[in-house]
Amino acid sequence: MVIHSQQKQRALNIIWNAAADYTVKSEFEGYDAEGRADLYWNYIIGAIHRHCDFARLQSYFDRVRPDPNRPFYEGLAWIGLENYAFAKSRDERPVLESLRQAYAESVLAGRRPEAFYYLIDEISKAHFARALGQNPPVRDQVAALLEMLEFDAAATTEEIVLRLNQVVDQHFPLAQDRKKSPLFHIDLPFRFNLPLKKKHPGGLQNPFLDISLLNVFNTAASTPGEEPAETDKKAKHSRKSLSWEAIKEQQESKARETIQARYGLSMLSEAQTRALEQQLCTGNHKDCRLHFTRGEFAAQTESDHRKAVLKQREKNRQHFKENLARNHNSILKLTNIIKNTLLIHFEPSTYRSESGQLVSGRVWRNLHLNDNRVFLKSTRDDIGSLSVDLLLDASGSQIDRQEMLASQGYIIAESLQRCQIPVRVFSFCTNSNFTVINLFRNYDETSKNDAVFNYRASGCNRDGLAIRTVLHLIEKTHYDHRILIVLSDGKPVDPHGIGGNRTDPDLNFYADTAGVNDAALEVRRGRLNGISILCVFTGLDEDIPAAQKIYGNDLVFIKSAEKFADIVGVLLKNELRNI
Amino acid sequence: MSDDMLNFLREEGIRESLIREVASFRNANGVSPDLDYRIPRPRFLYYGAEIWEQAITALLCGENLLLVSPKATGKNVLAENLAAAFGRPSWDISFHINTDSSSLIGTDTFENGRVVQRHGPIYECAVHGGFGVLDEINMAKNESIAILHATLDFRRIIDIPGYSKITLSSQTRFIATMNYGYAGTRELNEALASRFMVIRMPTISSANLRKLLKREFPNLREKYMEQFTGLFQDLQKKCENSEISSKSLDLRGLISAIHLMEKGLPAGAALEIGITNKSFDDFERDLVEDVIRLRIPQSPRREEIFTD
Numbered sequence: 001m002v003i004h005s006q007q008k009q010r011a012l013n014i015i016w017n018a019a020a021d022y023t024v025k026s027e028f029e030g031y032d033a034e035g036r037a038d039l040y041w042n043y044i045i046g047a048i049h050r051h052c053d054f055a056r057l058q059s060y061f062d063r064v065r066p067d068p069n070r071p072f073y074e075g076l077a078w079i080g081l082e083n084y085a086f087a088k089s090r091d092e093r094p095v096l097e098s099l100r101q102a103y104a105e106s107v108l109a110g111r112r113p114e115a116f117y118y119l120i121d122e123i124s125k126a127h128f129a130r131a132l133g134q135n136p137p138v139r140d141q142v143a144a145l146l147e148m149l150e151f152d153a154a155a156t157t158e159e160i161v162l163r164l165n166q167v168v169d170q171h172f173p174l175a176q177d178r179k180k181s182p183l184f185h186i187d188l189p190f191r192f193n194l195p196l197k198k199k200h201p202g203g204l205q206n207p208f209l210d211i212s213l214l215n216v217f218n219t220a221a222s223t224p225g226e227e228p229a230e231t232d233k234k235a236k237h238s239r240k241s242l243s244w245e246a247i248k249e250q251q252e253s254k255a256r257e258t259i260q261a262r263y264g265l266s267m268l269s270e271a272q273t274r275a276l277e278q279q280l281c282t283g284n285h286k287d288c289r290l291h292f293t294r295g296e297f298a299a300q301t302e303s304d305h306r307k308a309v310l311k312q313r314e315k316n317r318q319h320f321k322e323n324l325a326r327n328h329n330s331i332l333k334l335t336n337i338i339k340n341t342l343l344i345h346f347e348p349s350t351y352r353s354e355s356g357q358l359v360s361g362r363v364w365r366n367l368h369l370n371d372n373r374v375f376l377k378s379t380r381d382d383i384g385s386l387s388v389d390l391l392l393d394a395s396g397s398q399i400d401r402q403e404m405l406a407s408q409g410y411i412i413a414e415s416l417q418r419c420q421i422p423v424r425v426f427s428f429c430t431n432s433n434f435t436v437i438n439l440f441r442n443y444d445e446t447s448k449n450d451a452v453f454n455y456r457a458s459g460c461n462r463d464g465l466a467i468r469t470v471l472h473l474i475e476k477t478h479y480d481h482r483i484l485i486v487l488s489d490g491k492p493v494d495p496h497g498i499g500g501n502r503t504d505p506d507l508n509f510y511a512d513t514a515g516v517n518d519a520a521l522e523v524r525r526g527r528l529n530g531i532s533i534l535c536v537f538t539g540l541d542e543d544i545p546a547a548q549k550i551y552g553n554d555l556v557f558i559k560s561a562e563k564f565a566d567i568v569g570v571l572l573k574n575e576l577r578n579i
Numbered sequence: 580m581s582d583d584m585l586n587f588l589r590e591e592g593i594r595e596s597l598i599r600e601v602a603s604f605r606n607a608n609g610v611s612p613d614l615d616y617r618i619p620r621p622r623f624l625y626y627g628a629e630i631w632e633q634a635i636t637a638l639l640c641g642e643n644l645l646l647v648s649p650k651a652t653g654k655n656v657l658a659e660n661l662a663a664a665f666g667r668p669s670w671d672i673s674f675h676i677n678t679d680s681s682s683l684i685g686t687d688t689f690e691n692g693r694v695v696q697r698h699g700p701i702y703e704c705a706v707h708g709g710f711g712v713l714d715e716i717n718m719a720k721n722e723s724i725a726i727l728h729a730t731l732d733f734r735r736i737i738d739i740p741g742y743s744k745i746t747l748s749s750q751t752r753f754i755a756t757m758n759y760g761y762a763g764t765r766e767l768n769e770a771l772a773s774r775f776m777v778i779r780m781p782t783i784s785s786a787n788l789r790k791l792l793k794r795e796f797p798n799l800r801e802k803y804m805e806q807f808t809g810l811f812q813d814l815q816k817k818c819e820n821s822e823i824s825s826k827s828l829d830l831r832g833l834i835s836a837i838h839l840m841e842k843g844l845p846a847g848a849a850l851e852i853g854i855t856n857k858s859f860d861d862f863e864r865d866l867v868e869d870v871i872r873l874r875i876p877q878s879p880r881r882e883e884i885f886t887d
């Protein structure tokens with residue numbers, strides 16, 4: 001998700017409206033001299049997407065892209081394309097006549113931002129004067145150019161591209177000497193995210209915190225005495241023999257140590273962790289491992305990973321500070337939305353009773369019907385206790401959005417806390433075959449929200465197992481109503497595969513449909529157990545269907561940071577109302 | 580009047596066999612003259628042949644209906660039209676958080692020195708063979724309307740302590756309506772939902788919108804009818820793509836705005852108060868304004884829009 005300014009969002013909306021297609025990714029947008037999205041020009045851009053085979057047209061834009069005078073070539077093309085788009089659209093939308101007129105007048109009056117190239121200005125003015133029905137004096141060369149450029153409604157995309165290339169070759173040959181790097185694009189950063197979304201393999205960074213989760217686990221383990229002892233016994237037994245088992249055990253311990261060195265010390269003893277693994281790493285997640293940490297390290301650890309975590313923490317906080325006003329506003333807004341919902345929907349209810357406030361209009365009932373319940377009593381609806389768990393996807397696919405996710409996590413946690421709703425914040429990622437669950441703040445740690453900024457993304461994500469684990473932790477709590485909010489991009493990926501198929505990792509790859517289905521299954525199970533699961537979607541548009549499959553209707557996408565509080569507010573409000 | 584509805588159904592392309600059955604239903608079942616005022620004379624007609632056929636068939640089979648859809652899609656219009664087509668008196672019951680058995684079945688009251696029963700609308704429907712429109716049925720607390728379970732299923736009875744048991748008249752039907760949006764709208768109790776045939780109503784199509792506008796505004800010029808229809812479709816598409824909320828996607832607002840234009844208000848202002856201002860968010864209003872300006876000029880003359 002890219003943070004779009006309002007005007008950019010407006011421009012895109014106009015383009016999509018004109019193109020009748022909300023999936024169009026436009027390279028171009030139109031703004032006026034004050035920076036406001038221009039209605040007419042953006043409509044033209046959208047209309048071209050609709051009426052032309054833009055992929056073909058793109059070949060022209062790609063051709064001119066490396067040239068240092070690229071804006072010139074683009075400006076030239078758009079003058080002609082405007083003519084075409086208007087001709088094609090005027091019947092469908094008669095209002096375009098007046099819009100074009102207004103636009104043309106503003107061009108001639110010099111109210112448009114000046115093009116960088118004087119020639120473009122000259123051609124543009126001549127073109128729009130002709131559009132207004134005027135016959136201004138123009139240089140012969142300009143007139144000739146306009147003849148070639150002003151495409152009419154009958155032209156096909158091929159003809160347009162042909163003509164554009166002709167104009168370029170005959171009059172303005174491209175610079176042959178220097179080649180600009182084709183990767184760089186002055187415009188829209190969100191186009192960058194598309195090619196750069198490769199996973200960062202095995203980038204291991206560590207969240208960093210300092211409170212023990214042991215309290216929760218002690219209440220969670222139903223038979224704390226038995227399970228660890230049993231696994232200890234088993235462990236002892238296998239170490240006795242110098243068999244394949246023993247070697248595996250050693251490898252296992254080594255793997256655990258490596259993970260701890262990377263992500264932080266385990267909050268649980270090895271026995272406790274194994275017990276949970278026995279319970280949770282079954283079915284699709286056989287042979288997977290878990291690691292629970294608060295991101296604490298042994299004092300002497302000075303690794304690159306830890307440094308990288310600290311660096312990311314600074315970045316997260318910096319990003320939060322840069323948008324401090326907006327973020328604080330979001331927190332206030334969200335807090336208010338939640339408070340209002342709790343107040344309005346959990347108003348005291350009144351019922352007839354034998355004592356309380358007398359309702360005079362009912363006195364007759366007592367006289368004639370011997371009904372003593374002529375009083376009104378009010379009780380506060382006991383909604384029961386409520387808890388919210390926040391689960392942040394800390395996998396490598398989020399690497400471009402780390403600061404944003406940390407801010408979002410912080411805003412939600414802070415808002416809920418201000419409403420005195422217990423909040424717990426986790427993140428998850430997967431490395432080797434370990435799914436790492438990192439706890440930032442626990443329910444009672446009301447002053448530790450800041451820890452959410454320790455969030456750092458790396459590795460893969462085995463969503464199904466992470467959700468299953470966190471749900472297991474939630475089920476052990478004693479709150480009446482429990483909500484889990486997942487901030488994710490809905491792309492489960494784990495090379496470890498399904499069913500522990502280590503011999504052939506290509507089979508049953510935990511990704512795409514298999515991964516999505518597994519995650520969806522866990523979400524459904526959680527819901528059947530009475531835990532509400534919501535998702536704040538943080539990924540790319542093309543991944544929305546997969547996320548919808550996993551989370552169903554309880555999913556929101558945040559298109560712009562300004563709207564974050566409103567949208568999440570609606571999600572929470574609806575959820576709270578259903579309690 | 581009764582034939583008007585049946586003729587309208589014929590024009591819409593409903594199967595003749597169904598229309599004949601509706602006609603025979605009407606003829607077989609009379610209505611007492613003092614309830615004649617409750618038979619609707621609909622202002623708006625519902626356009627959508629497929630939905631009509633589903634609804635009529637269900638009602639002929641003695642089923643109750645639940646109409647589910649976003650707002651301004653014609654749920655209440657259809658409910659009213661159905662009562663008119665079948666020639667039955669209708670009772671409108673709006674469900675809200677405080678709805679309970681006294682507002683539905685009835686309660687005791689004191690009148691002229693005596694205790695009398697004040698019958699609720701469900702009771703009236705049951706006794707007089709009326710169509711009960713249960714509006715926004717999901718807004719009531721599920722516990723309060725559990726009282727309707729026996730009424731709505733095969734038992735078709737009302738059996739309340741202190742009163743004698745009544746069986747529903749054979750012509751009684753209940754048509755419930757419900758908004759169902761996204762991200763957690765209030766759920767309907769499963770047991771209750773099971774007692775209805777559920778029809779998901781679509782937002783109005785372009786063709787049906789044109790018919791509606793043509794009927795409501797016979798003096799509207801073709802050119803502007805196209806643009807108003809297009810405007811609604813544009814807003815709908817934007818809403819589907821989550822760029823705006825559904826607040827401004829309001830068919831009622833559009834029709835009211837055109838009425839204002841007919842009365843002489845400039846188009847821009849009429850659409851602003853009918854559509855744009857339904858959203859309370861500045862940015863969303865900007866987006867909606869853009870959509871409107873790409874369809875309708877700011878101040879066209881009235882003669883450009885209407886023929887008289």
